Amino acid sequence: MIWLIIVGMASLVFVSRYAFLEPKLPLKLSHNTQRFLSYAAPAVLTAIFAPIVLVRENSLAITFDNNYLIGAIIACLLAYFTRNTLLTALVSMGVFFFIL
Amino acid sequence: MTVSTNTAPLQFSSKYTAMWRGALAISPLSIAVIPWGILAGSFAIEVGLSPLESQAMSAIVFAGAAQLVALGMIKTGIGIVGILLTTLLITSRHFLYSMALRRDISPLPTRWRLLLGFLLTDELFAIVATDNSQRHKFDRWYALGAGLSFYLSWNLATLLGVLAGKNIPNIEQWGLDFAIAATFIALIVPLIKNKSILISVLVSLVSSVSCVLLNIEAGLLISALLGMTCGTLHEKLKGERA
Numbered sequence: 001m002i003w004l005i006i007v008g009m010a011s012l013v014f015v016s017r018y019a020f021l022e023p024k025l026p027l028k029l030s031h032n033t034q035r036f037l038s039y040a041a042p043a044v045l046t047a048i049f050a051p052i053v054l055v056r057e058n059s060l061a062i063t064f065d066n067n068y069l070i071g072a073i074i075a076c077l078l079a080y081f082t083r084n085t086l087l088t089a090l091v092s093m094g095v096f097f098f099i100l
Numbered sequence: 101m102t103v104s105t106n107t108a109p110l111q112f113s114s115k116y117t118a119m120w121r122g123a124l125a126i127s128p129l130s131i132a133v134i135p136w137g138i139l140a141g142s143f144a145i146e147v148g149l150s151p152l153e154s155q156a157m158s159a160i161v162f163a164g165a166a167q168l169v170a171l172g173m174i175k176t177g178i179g180i181v182g183i184l185l186t187t188l189l190i191t192s193r194h195f196l197y198s199m200a201l202r203r204d205i206s207p208l209p210t211r212w213r214l215l216l217g218f219l220l221t222d223e224l225f226a227i228v229a230t231d232n233s234q235r236h237k238f239d240r241w242y243a244l245g246a247g248l249s250f251y252l253s254w255n256l257a258t259l260l261g262v263l264a265g266k267n268i269p270n271i272e273q274w275g276l277d278f279a280i281a282a283t284f285i286a287l288i289v290p291l292i293k294n295k296s297i298l299i300s301v302l303v304s305l306v307s308s309v310s311c312v313l314l315n316i317e318a319g320l321l322i323s324a325l326l327g328m329t330c331g332t333l334h335e336k337l338k339g340e341r342a
Contacts, residue, residue, distance in 0.1 A: 043327030
């Protein structure tokens with residue numbers, strides 16, 4: 001049964017990841033669709049990280065004792081001024097773990 | 101039907117450099133995912149899977165959120181149909197990733213498409229989709245290096261969880277998920293080059309937080325689509341070019 005679950009899940013996951021990569025799929029992406037998709041990265045990544053930072057213990061945490069929020073603000077500032085991905089990530093993580 | 105060949109010159113000196121740079125780019129995420137991998141392994145054992153089955157889940161399914169939710173469902177005795185339906189819901193966002201990367205990946209040879217498709221996690225999408233907009237050129241070796249290193253990290257962490265079992269207390273409370281937030285912020289901020297993109301980010305932010313607070317399952321996909329829609333609408337209204 002477990003193997004059935006594993007294979008079943010793997011199939012669903014793989015199909016969702018591969019489906020639109022298949023060139024034989026008769027899908028032509030119009031200009032409008034391409035424009036729409038160009039917003040995918042910023043929108044998706046924001047949707048993933050925002051709850052991590054703003055929702056702590058199942059409630060909204062927009063206060064200064066939310067370390068995640070402070071760390072995130074620092075990360076934003078670093079990213080804005082340095083434009084360096086690795087530096088921003090490492091420094092804000094360092095601040096988060098050792099200072100906050 | 102002619103197949104377009106990707107004849108853009110490699111920006112890296114060799115494919116190995118490209119692979120290495122990809123692995124390096126995804127490294128904060130590869131590290132951030134370690135506690136979750138350990139959890140996936142140890143939770144699987146706790147739920148009653150054998151070591152082989154536990155490792156197989158990470159090796160064959162390779163989807164953290166889906167794995168953990170499925171294990172929880174197995175534990176509470178929910179049947180395979182419920183598990184697969186929930187998996188479908190959780191994995192639905194991957195359709196968006198493959199659609200967004202279709203232009204870059206579908207021209208590649210089949211083995212590349214299948215491999216990159218298999219490795220297409222949130223994290224790989226994050227690295228590849230944001231790298232694209234900076235360099236305006238997709239590099240398959242960069243993507244492969246990132247994807248493989250992340251796969252390795254996830255599976256090694258799972259192995260650790262399988263072996264160490266219950267010996268690592270509450271690892272998910274160590275705050276390592278901040279690493280994901282920090283890395284994503286580092287990736288997103290340089291992308292915000294105009295108002296339309298800023299709007300898509302803000303809408304997505306408010307929506308995703310709301311969905312989590314309201315316990316709406318497909319919140320990620322809903323929020324992403326909402327953000328993308330608002331960004332596109334604004335672009336259309338203002339005649340802006342990204």
